[in-house]
Amino acid sequence: MRHAIAPSENVENNSVAVTDxxxxxxxxxxxxxxxxxIRIPRPLGSGPSRFIxxxxxxxxxxxxxxxxxxxxxxxxxxxxxxxxxxxxSFHPQYxxxxxxTQHYLxxxxxxxxxxxxxxxxxxxxxxxxxxxxxxxxxxxxxQVGGNTKWLxxxxxxxxxxxxxxxxxxxxAHRPWLLTKEHIERLLKAEEHSWSLAELIHGVVxxxxxxxxxxxxxxxxxxxxxxxxxxxxFRPPSVSQYCVCDIANGNGHAxxxxxxxxxxxxxxxxxxxxxxxxxxxxxxxxxEASQEEMATRFEREKTESMLVVTSEDEECVPSRDIxxxxxxxxxxxxxxxxxxxxxxxxxxxxxxxxxxxxxxxxRLYPDVGQMLDEKxxxxxxxxxxxxxxxxxxxxxxxxxxxxxxxxxxxxxxxDDYDYGEINQLLDRSFKIYIKTMVxxxxxxxxxxxxxxxxxxxxxxxxxxxxxLMEARMQAELLYALRAITRYMT
Numbered sequence: 001m002r003h004a005i006a007p008s009e010n011v012e013n014n015s016v017a018v019t020d021x022x023x024x025x026x027x028x029x030x031x032x033x034x035x036x037x038i039r040i041p042r043p044l045g046s047g048p049s050r051f052i053x054x055x056x057x058x059x060x061x062x063x064x065x066x067x068x069x070x071x072x073x074x075x076x077x078x079x080x081x082x083x084x085x086x087x088x089s090f091h092p093q094y095x096x097x098x099x100x101t102q103h104y105l106x107x108x109x110x111x112x113x114x115x116x117x118x119x120x121x122x123x124x125x126x127x128x129x130x131x132x133x134x135x136x137x138x139x140x141x142x143q144v145g146g147n148t149k150w151l152x153x154x155x156x157x158x159x160x161x162x163x164x165x166x167x168x169x170x171x172a173h174r175p176w177l178l179t180k181e182h183i184e185r186l187l188k189a190e191e192h193s194w195s196l197a198e199l200i201h202g203v204v205x206x207x208x209x210x211x212x213x214x215x216x217x218x219x220x221x222x223x224x225x226x227x228x229x230x231x232x233f234r235p236p237s238v239s240q241y242c243v244c245d246i247a248n249g250n251g252h253a254x255x256x257x258x259x260x261x262x263x264x265x266x267x268x269x270x271x272x273x274x275x276x277x278x279x280x281x282x283x284x285x286x287e288a289s290q291e292e293m294a295t296r297f298e299r300e301k302t303e304s305m306l307v308v309t310s311e312d313e314e315c316v317p318s319r320d321i322x323x324x325x326x327x328x329x330x331x332x333x334x335x336x337x338x339x340x341x342x343x344x345x346x347x348x349x350x351x352x353x354x355x356x357x358x359x360x361x362r363l364y365p366d367v368g369q370m371l372d373e374k375x376x377x378x379x380x381x382x383x384x385x386x387x388x389x390x391x392x393x394x395x396x397x398x399x400x401x402x403x404x405x406x407x408x409x410x411x412x413x414d415d416y417d418y419g420e421i422n423q424l425l426d427r428s429f430k431i432y433i434k435t436m437v438x439x440x441x442x443x444x445x446x447x448x449x450x451x452x453x454x455x456x457x458x459x460x461x462x463x464x465x466x467l468m469e470a471r472m473q474a475e476l477l478y479a480l481r482a483i484t485r486y487m488t
Contacts, residue, residue: 048083050220051448052457057086067092074099077107080224082136084212087219090458094465097377101370105205106140111197111364112205115146119161120202123154124209126321127172129441132216132223133209134321153323160192164202165326167479171203172210173332173438175478176343176410180486187486196483200363203479204371211472217440218432218464220448269387269454275423276396288417297344297407300418304408304434332438345411345477352473356480371476378469381462387454398466400424405437405470411477426451436464437471 047054067089075081077099088095104110106117118141125133138151150157154165163186170178186194194202215221288296350356352375361368379402386392403413404421425433429451436443452460 048086048222050222051445052087052219052461056457057089064089064092067095070096070099077103083221083224084216084219087221087461088465090461091381091465094374094377094381097370097374101367101374102208104367104370105201105208111195111201114144115141116161117201117205118144118146119150119157120164120205121209123161123165123168124172124206125213127168128210128213128217129321130213130216131321132221133213135223154326158192160189160194162326163189163192163194164206167203168206169326169330171206171475171479173330175475176345178478178482180482183482183486196487197363199483200360200367203476203483204360204364204367207472207475207479210475211468214436214440214471215464215468217443218436218448218467219461220443220445268452269389272397272424273386273389273392276393279396279420279423283417288419290414293414293417294412296418297412297416300404300421301344301407301410301412303422304404304430343410345409345481347406347411347413347477350477350481350484352477355484356477359480359484360476375469375473378465381465385459387456387459396420397424401433401463401466402470404430404433405467406474408434408437409474409478411474433467436467 048057070092071081071085071089074085085095085099088098106121107114110117112120118137121137122134122141125137141151142148150161154162167178167182167186170182183199186199187196352372357368357372359368360371379398382394382398384390384392384394386394399416400421403416403418404425406413407418407421428447432443432447432451435447448460452463
């Protein structure tokens with residue numbers, strides 16, 4: 001990663017030459033002379049991610065023909081190739097499904113007009129202080145003819161969009177609190193009423209961008225150089241390389257030492273694989289009763305409340321972000337802190353497969369199919385590898401991650417033994433999961449590096465895809481159940 005940018009200083013009367021402070025080649029020195037009046041933007045980071053070395057991402061996108069074709073299609077449709085897509089290129093099969101779904105939601109025929117769609121994306125991303133996505137959709141909003149006045153704050157937007165603010169904050173932070181009364185207020189707001197089809201479109205956008213905010217923070221996505229926060233006009237101080245070399249990825253920044261981490265965590269993968277083997281043997285030998293399964297779920301649900309993020313300081317949103325939503329003090333809050341009991345949402349009573357999918361597809365044709373494909377892609381994606389080990393069945397681990405996230409949201413699967421979660425997910429991993437899913441703006445590079453130290457970056461990106469999709473599905477289940485209860 002490139003060095004942090006030095007703060008602005010007054011060097012007007014300073015006799016020290018620029019070349020004494022920075023290592024700059026002759027060409028760059030000539031360009032930066034004051035009499036030219038040229039301000040050259042310099043990238044703040046090296047590559048699409050603060051967490052993943054740029055060379056690893058670029059190697060994937062250069063050699064994979066499928067990825068190249070997906071990139072070409074995305075550029076033709078969106079006229080850009082953002083850093084999220086570059087990081088997702090570790091998994092081109094998923095990336096294709098993701099981009100098709102997002103393109104349909106944002107650009108194809110649907111219940112909501114284009115400028116409404118992008119404004120809802122801004123509202124959703126702002127709840128998690130995700131300036132990257134907010135800035136991206138501010139530009140898109142303006143390009144499709146959005147009213148600049150709306151960007152002054154949510155109170156300047158139409159009443160219809162302001163009314164969506166309530167379910168935006170509930171879905172983002174405490175989706176289990178959403179009721180049919182919230183839905184009724186939106187559908188019976190007289191001249192500002194939403195139709196059912198419009199509401200489904202809006203809810204899918206909200207949940208998509210809440211979860212995409214999680215992925216953005218979880219992968220340390222950097223703004224592109226042409227975006228706000230993606231560049232500076234002052235070269236960083238370095239010792240041996242010109243800043244133009246650093247910008248081109250030729251410098252030797254002080255990246256996390258993966259070799260040292262692997263030495264410290266030697267045997268981590270083997271231990272995890274051994275636990276998976278033992279759990280499989282226990283499954284074959286005996287099956288827990290329904291009562292025991294329910295008890296294990298309640299125990300895991302309670303324990304998930306006790307997992308706290310290691311970065312527990314308050315994150316105060318800037319005015320640029322907070323103006324796009326109301327009630328800035330509202331955020332994720334454990335039930336245990338409020339003395340309430342987490343309501344159990346039994347997936348057998350209302351599931352995506354049996355209920356949510358059909359409702360979405362009926363009111364917003366084809367979207368249900370696209371979402372289902374995307375969920376399945378993330379859940380079933382496997383290369384049968386774990387770090388350097390091949391021919392490994394990872395289904396048990398993937399299911400534990402998915403079900404742990406749903407457990408945190410109070411969703412229970414009767415046929416799953418929640419005792420497996422503690423065997424497969426260690427505490428540092430649980431802290432990362434909870435932070436990224438519930439308070440993604442608090443995710444740090446240290447937290448990303450602290451779990452699965454021997455695993456490859458592509459595997460950690462896969463984990464982030466699982467977290468993103470599991471979170472989106474959990475939010476959607478609560479929203480769709482509330483809509484179904486209103487309709488019946």
